[in-house]
Amino acid sequence: xxxxxxxxxxxxxxxxxxxxxxxxxxxxxxxxxxxxxxxxxxxxxxxxxxxxxxxxxxxxxxxxxxxxxxxxxxxxxxxxxxxxxxxxxxxxxxxxxxxxxxxxxxxxxxxxxxxxxxxxxxxxxxxxxxxxxxxxxxxxxxxxxxxxxxxxxxxxxxxxxxxxxxxxxxxxxxxxxxxxxxxxxxxxxxxxxxxxxxxx
DNA sequence: CGCCCGATGTGCT
DNA sequence: GCACATCGGGCGT
Numbered sequence: 001x002x003x004x005x006x007x008x009x010x011x012x013x014x015x016x017x018x019x020x021x022x023x024x025x026x027x028x029x030x031x032x033x034x035x036x037x038x039x040x041x042x043x044x045x046x047x048x049x050x051x052x053x054x055x056x057x058x059x060x061x062x063x064x065x066x067x068x069x070x071x072x073x074x075x076x077x078x079x080x081x082x083x084x085x086x087x088x089x090x091x092x093x094x095x096x097x098x099x100x101x102x103x104x105x106x107x108x109x110x111x112x113x114x115x116x117x118x119x120x121x122x123x124x125x126x127x128x129x130x131x132x133x134x135x136x137x138x139x140x141x142x143x144x145x146x147x148x149x150x151x152x153x154x155x156x157x158x159x160x161x162x163x164x165x166x167x168x169x170x171x172x173x174x175x176x177x178x179x180x181x182x183x184x185x186x187x188x189x190x191x192x193x194x195x196x197x198x199x200x
Numbered sequence: 201c202g203c204c205c206g207a208t209g210t211g212c213t
Numbered sequence: 214g215c216a217c218a219t220c221g222g223g224c225g226t
């Protein structure tokens with residue numbers, strides 16, 4: 001059993017967390033069963049001035065969690081059918097979050113397959129809404145504490161991914177966001193194939 | 201493979 | 214009303 005990531009991991013500059021969360025293990029526990037994968041893609045959403053960040057529209061009922069303490073999950077619903085999983089970062093009162101965009105599944109593959117019927121295994125968790133469906137992450141987990149195992153959603157430590165295996169690119173799906181935010185290289189991706197980059 | 205588009209519901213103007 | 218941190222199927226290349 002690996003080490004649970006503590007509050008201190010999240011209570012930092014969100015760009016550093018987004019970069020360093022690559023290689024960490026996202027774990028879900030459902031009915032006592034462990035489902036997990038290594039994080040291979042993440043994006044930073046940084047403070048009210050970042051016009052791609054939900055917090056830029058102010059603190060609302062939806063975005064309250066992002067303004068709160070670090071180490072909690074910000075889970076929101078979008079496009080009428082998709083859930084997105086974020087990690088709240090930085091000090092209480094400063095809105096910042098890391099969107100988990102992809103994982104490399106390692107445990108509970110039968111559970112994941114059952115949640116992604118008819119989908120090829122390489123496509124099970126390679127998108128932010130795909131992995132929430134695969135791991136059964138939805139609104140009931142919004143605001144849950146990621147630094148304990150109580151809610152059945154948490155992160156475990158893993159090796160830092162080598163700098164040579166990480167690419168930084170602009171964020172995805174924010175086409176209506178003006179510059180300079182549109183082009184900020186705040187998306188971090190593990191190079192393919194992840195098996196080699198992650199030493200699996 | 202890439203582009204296009206419909207699905208589908210909630211939050212905020 | 215309308216935008217939206219997306220997905221998957223359909224069709225053209």
